[in-house]
Amino acid sequence: xxxxxxxxxxxxxxxxxxxxxxxxxxxxxxxxxxxxxxxxxxxxxxxxxxxxxxxxxxxxxxxxxxxxxxxxxxxxxxxxxxxxxxxxxxxxxxxxxxxxxxxxxxxxxxxxxxxxxxxxxxxxxxxxxxxxxxxxxxxxxxxxxxxxxxxxxxxxxxxxxxxxxxxxxxxxxxxxxxxxxxxxxxxxxxxxxxxxxxxxxxxxxxxxxxxxxxxxxxxxxxxxxxxxxxxxxxxxx
Amino acid sequence: xxxxxxxxxxxxxxxxxxxxxxxxxxxxxxxxxxxxxxxxxxxxxxxxxxxxxxxxxxxxxxxxxxxxxxxxxxxxxxxxxxxxxxxxxxxxxxxxxxxxxxxxxxxxxxxxxxxxxxxxxxxxxxxxxxxxxxxxxxxxxxxxxxxxxxxxxxxxxxxxxxxxxxxxxxxxxxxxxxxxxxxxxxxxxxxxxxxxxxxxxxxxxxxxxxxxxxxxxxxxxxxxxxxxxxxxxxxxxxxxxxxxxxxxxxxxxxxxxxxxxxxxxxxxxxxxxxxxxxxxxxxxxxxxxxxxxxxxxxxxxxxxxxxxxxxxxxxxxxxxxxxxxxxxxxxxxxxxxxxxxxxxxxxxxxxxxxxxxxxxxxxxxxxxxxxxxxxxxxxxxxxxxxxxxxxxxxxxxxxxxxxxxxxxxxxxxxxxxxxxxxxxxxxxxxxxxxxxxxxxxxxxxxxxxxxxxxxx
Numbered sequence: 001x002x003x004x005x006x007x008x009x010x011x012x013x014x015x016x017x018x019x020x021x022x023x024x025x026x027x028x029x030x031x032x033x034x035x036x037x038x039x040x041x042x043x044x045x046x047x048x049x050x051x052x053x054x055x056x057x058x059x060x061x062x063x064x065x066x067x068x069x070x071x072x073x074x075x076x077x078x079x080x081x082x083x084x085x086x087x088x089x090x091x092x093x094x095x096x097x098x099x100x101x102x103x104x105x106x107x108x109x110x111x112x113x114x115x116x117x118x119x120x121x122x123x124x125x126x127x128x129x130x131x132x133x134x135x136x137x138x139x140x141x142x143x144x145x146x147x148x149x150x151x152x153x154x155x156x157x158x159x160x161x162x163x164x165x166x167x168x169x170x171x172x173x174x175x176x177x178x179x180x181x182x183x184x185x186x187x188x189x190x191x192x193x194x195x196x197x198x199x200x201x202x203x204x205x206x207x208x209x210x211x212x213x214x215x216x217x218x219x220x221x222x223x224x225x226x227x228x229x230x231x232x233x234x235x236x237x
Numbered sequence: 238x239x240x241x242x243x244x245x246x247x248x249x250x251x252x253x254x255x256x257x258x259x260x261x262x263x264x265x266x267x268x269x270x271x272x273x274x275x276x277x278x279x280x281x282x283x284x285x286x287x288x289x290x291x292x293x294x295x296x297x298x299x300x301x302x303x304x305x306x307x308x309x310x311x312x313x314x315x316x317x318x319x320x321x322x323x324x325x326x327x328x329x330x331x332x333x334x335x336x337x338x339x340x341x342x343x344x345x346x347x348x349x350x351x352x353x354x355x356x357x358x359x360x361x362x363x364x365x366x367x368x369x370x371x372x373x374x375x376x377x378x379x380x381x382x383x384x385x386x387x388x389x390x391x392x393x394x395x396x397x398x399x400x401x402x403x404x405x406x407x408x409x410x411x412x413x414x415x416x417x418x419x420x421x422x423x424x425x426x427x428x429x430x431x432x433x434x435x436x437x438x439x440x441x442x443x444x445x446x447x448x449x450x451x452x453x454x455x456x457x458x459x460x461x462x463x464x465x466x467x468x469x470x471x472x473x474x475x476x477x478x479x480x481x482x483x484x485x486x487x488x489x490x491x492x493x494x495x496x497x498x499x500x501x502x503x504x505x506x507x508x509x510x511x512x513x514x515x516x517x518x519x520x521x522x523x524x525x526x527x528x529x530x531x532x533x534x535x536x537x538x539x540x541x542x543x544x545x546x547x548x549x550x551x552x553x554x555x556x557x558x559x560x561x562x563x564x565x566x567x568x569x570x571x572x573x574x575x576x577x578x579x580x581x582x583x584x585x586x587x588x589x590x591x592x593x594x595x596x597x598x599x600x601x602x603x604x605x606x607x608x609x610x611x612x613x614x615x616x617x618x619x620x621x622x623x624x625x626x627x628x629x630x631x632x633x634x635x636x637x638x639x640x641x642x643x644x645x646x647x648x649x650x651x652x653x654x655x656x657x658x659x660x661x662x663x664x665x666x667x668x669x670x671x672x673x674x675x676x677x678x679x680x681x682x683x684x685x686x687x688x689x690x691x692x693x
Contacts (some may be wrong), residue, residue, distance in 0.1 A: 010313065015684065041270075042434070061280075061282070062257050062258070062275065062277050077504070083515075087282055088280075088281075088282055089277050089279060089280045089282040090280040115246070115247070115248070116246075116249055116251075117247045117248040117249035117251055117278055117279070117281045117283060118248040118249065118250045118251055118278075118279065119248055119249065120248075120281070121280060121281065140549075144279075144628075146279055146280040147280075147602060151553060152555065152573075152604070152605045159281075160280060160281045160282070161281070161282045161283070161284070162281060162282070162283035162284065163272055163283075164270055164272065174307070179553070194599075194601035230374070
């Protein structure tokens, strides 16, 4: 797929362009991330933040355990769920419709925390915490686990990879996904314990565009750099 | 000059990472800044860029091994260079072994750092990285000094530490074995008669020269048996968590004696019925859990957690219940214990314990605890001092309930007694609230009927 590439003419060099690409097949997103990391590492493109949504897919990070997959790949396939091994850290993660998946492709040294991997995770959490706070939710971190939680329930998962000091992969915020799908990876998804979404916590899902805009603003604050969404949708996604 | 690849600074709080995957093999050409090896730390997988161009000359740390920041991972050779003498015969653990699917156990212990090595990868690495190279060996300065003092050649020692690291104990064992081996054959031929005493030989003109004491270990000196097993992920994680707890909290403990007679009687009356009607085994744990939750509400600091700048009082009560398994201790969590009745808690504990023993716990089962109870009494212990389940600030040790003589109204009577030990983090919890909390738990357990009614 072709990516919206920022026109760097007249761009504030500190600005991080952000794009909501909408529904993107997981493998296509993976591939465009790889290309974006390359061009970012070579200094041919600026830091960017992509928001996407995926069809149901289970991604298995480098810390992944097949034991955390309940079914065989064939069984998942029968349910229309693909299983994709990926190079990010972390375990098995579910992505599906109703989630906002964020892929910041950023050179770590261009962020306030520099090349500090933990700081990078904490900053992503911080941005999401601020968005959830804006919706009146009492969200928190749960050290030593990475992610954002409301009570015992995880609302956002984070998994990151770094290549040539450029971060890719990112986070998945549950806005209104089918929470039952999470049962497919944890055997004991009794009463959906362990996962929550903005919809389940607020009673209704806020519009995706609104959450995306708030995320962009929160990242602006946390990273101390303007994160700007285009005024209109990119035409060629 | 060959360039050493080291684990770089990856962040202020990052002290180590697990070697994920070597993206290059020994002998592969490498361009500067090209990703050469993955290091996994928490939820991040970082591909380490090559510090220089050349060929990969040595892999010093195998996949799946945890390396500290600053550790040497390998060596890059420029054109025409070779490894320095004695340095780094490339460790040859087959990469395939390290690719084996990682085990679920990596998530077994709470607060787990990401160590995802498979047992196969561990043993492969241990077996191959121990031999000759002194250069590639990771030896602390103290151990190096010890070896020098005793003229020990590192190549004679098989390292038992992480990644084949030679530890102080390895060196001492080696020195000991060496001295026994050197002195033993001359001192006492094998099969020598045991005790030849002067007395038994009758009056002797001159006292026989003193014989050296035959030692039991002498006979086995050559074959002092050891069984070497790779450290499992579960064990590594338990070790890391225990140490983290010890290093990050000010451990302190307080003990109290509880008269469990009323509870022994109550449980005795209930358990058959509960088993028959609900199919759940009623142990003392649900009662203790309930009492603890009640006391925690009165002494919220014991349900809190602290950071450098804040105290976070948790208004939910997720009680960890330590479960012994052959693979190692694990602490599944009874969630929202304050909102569950006695039977629900009993069913939860039973389910969690069964899943723990069958290795069926999910990440969710072991996350989110706010306070822990550990039962050392199962195997008869009457007292113990538990290690805090980091970052929690309190853990209650419960023990054997046994009949002991106690004094009541100036008479010695026999009562069902149990020792309770509360370990607490003295950074956050003062001694007084700790003792008062424990005393409250004691009071609740001694008079269960006063409060159980409103929780059944």
